[in-house]
Amino acid sequence: MKKILLAVALLSPLTKTSVFAQADYQADSVFIRKIFNTALSEGKSYEMLKTLTQDVGPRLSGSAGAAKAVEYTRDVMKQLQFDNVFLQNVMVPHWVRGAKEQGAIVIGKQKISVPIAALGGSVATAKEGLKARVIEVKTFQELRDLGTEKVKGKIVFFNRPMDPTRLNTFEAYGGAVDQRGAGPSEASKMGAVGCIVRSMTTRLDDIPHTGSMRYASGAPIIPAAAISTNAAELLSKTLKEKPETEFYFKQNCETLPDAPSHNVIGELKGVKTPAEYMVVGGHLDSWDFAQGAHDDGSGCVQSIEAVRLLKVLGYKPNNTLRAVMYINEENGLKGGIAYADSAKSKNEKHVAAIESDRGGFTPLGFGIVGTPAQKAKIMGWQKLFSAYGIHELGVGGGGADIGPLGPQGTVLLGLIPDSQRYFDYHHASNDSFDKVSKRELELGAASMAAMLYLLDKYGVN
Known part of the structure; x- marks a missing residue:
């Protein structure tokens, strides 16, 4: 009898841990399903992309289109009632094509x-x-x-x-x-x-x-x-x-003299560690003769949508969540550098950053840049993503704009969509709104929101 009681006592902690782990999995699975259901039935990313590409249009750094895009994305995040929306000053290259x-x-x-x-x-x-x-x-x-x-x-x-x-x-x-x-x-x-x-x-x-x-x-x-x-x-x-x-x-x-521009940042304030940040972002600029629908209008609206989805579902983040529209990825990376420099000078701790800059196609996974233990932890969430066709966690990098945060200890993740059609449109005049599937775009936004939720809830260490 004593041996049996001892065995039960030894097993109890494991059983308790297993029960809690199962409970967490069930709760996370239910919430992630809500994220996808909301994105697919009440999503805003597609209509945001339509305005950004068709009403704002091409937006190469230093151009009037880029300035209009800054104003548009700032106004959108204010209308969505993000807790804080602000601009970050960036000086950018100003190259113009001239006559055809x-x-x-x-x-x-x-x-x-x-x-x-x-x-x-x-x-x-x-x-x-x-x-x-x-x-x-x-x-x-x-x-x-x-x-x-x-x-x-x-x-x-x-x-x-x-x-x-x-x-x-x-x-x-x-x-x-x-x-x-x-x-x-x-x-x-x-x-x-x-x-x-x-x-x-x-x-x-x-x-x-x-x-x-x-x-x-x-x-x-x-x-x-x-x-x-x-x-x-x-x-x-x-x-x-x-x-x-x-x-x-x-x-x-x-090439004209450098011009003033801005990164656009919208926040959902954290309730436990508001001075620690998690970022989702894309780059706002596009080449001058393209609407930049896949490169990278999709990444911008997906980032805004990822934060919006968590907000409308009533999620209270531990850390402050930021949607960042970086300027000047195409011909200088000044926005990504300025953001990282500002974070360093203000001693802001950026725990993790997600970037979408591979088009608005069907999401397949996330590349991860971090320590082996951090990668292993994130890859351990694979089961929660599998139901949505996301099977590639770990292989690949983060992204150009979030890259400068890496030396500060930030874990970097890049959304990986299906890549087969991306270079049909990349940097070309046919990168237009009509080339983007509403459903694929929304699936990508939901995937980013789900990853952001897990990163915020469980951390990276």
Whole structure:
């Protein structure tokens, strides 16, 4: 009998823990179901995105559109009666595209017009444009191997496609985007007078995809543009048949002095540790010829919606929850840096941050950046997400705008949606509201709200 009583006594704590764990799971499961039900039946993210993309429109840093977007998202969070809504001052780059670019493949007296778009940060061509013979390469090493004698005075054409065999299209993008970011300077070092780059997309179409580029210190500055993938295929084929082919392009872009702008921040105050923060965010700026629906209007409205969902469901957070609309992710990251610098100077403790900047597609998981123990804890919530098709917890990173918080000890999470269609629209004029599914967008917002709820309730340690 004593042995039996001892065994019962030894088992009781485990049984009690198991019962409490089960009770917590049931309560969390019920609340997360309420989050998803509310998002899918009474969600606000889609109508917010419609206004941001169609009424506000393109919003490159420093533009009137960006200023209008700041005002709109601030007003939305005030109307939703967040506890506190404020702006954070940020100085941002101010690059303007100017008149629409012109591009053409020139074969003797024949000119074949092709779609191009100046790369963000590029200089203009001369007023009459630039025409020169073309050198096609796929890698920087191939360019260097040609030597300056073969490259000098020519336009370098970088034509390395995104790898179509990569199931994760962000990996394919990562394997190709260096030619856009650094290609112009690599070309100029070899004596090139201009640079054109194949658009960063796996799709063959006539839509050029822009994006940021950076001039290297000490390298000559030359104009650079993206060429559509169909045009890239045509130019490559023509060069093989007629090596004397030339390319003509004209662009009118310029960089103006830095301009004042703002991050937009809305809060739901914590009741236990209000001086500790948890963030959900996206970037407010988009490229100048795009509505920026997937990149990153979706992330902005999902972040606002994640906080709104917890508020309307009556959740009282332990920590202060913030929805942050970062400015200037596309061509400078000034908003993310300014936010982290402000947090450090004010000695604000940011426990965790979630970013959505991969489009408004069906959510599949969250990437996590933290210690092994922190990752293990968050991955332990997998069962609560599985019912909603979210099976990927752990693999991947956080995001560009929340990245500067990492050195301050903040756990970083990035929403991971299905990536197969993202680069059809990324940095292109077809990134418009009609390309976003209402249901997919709402599922992403609900996923962020559920993760924010668990992070706030249980912490990261």
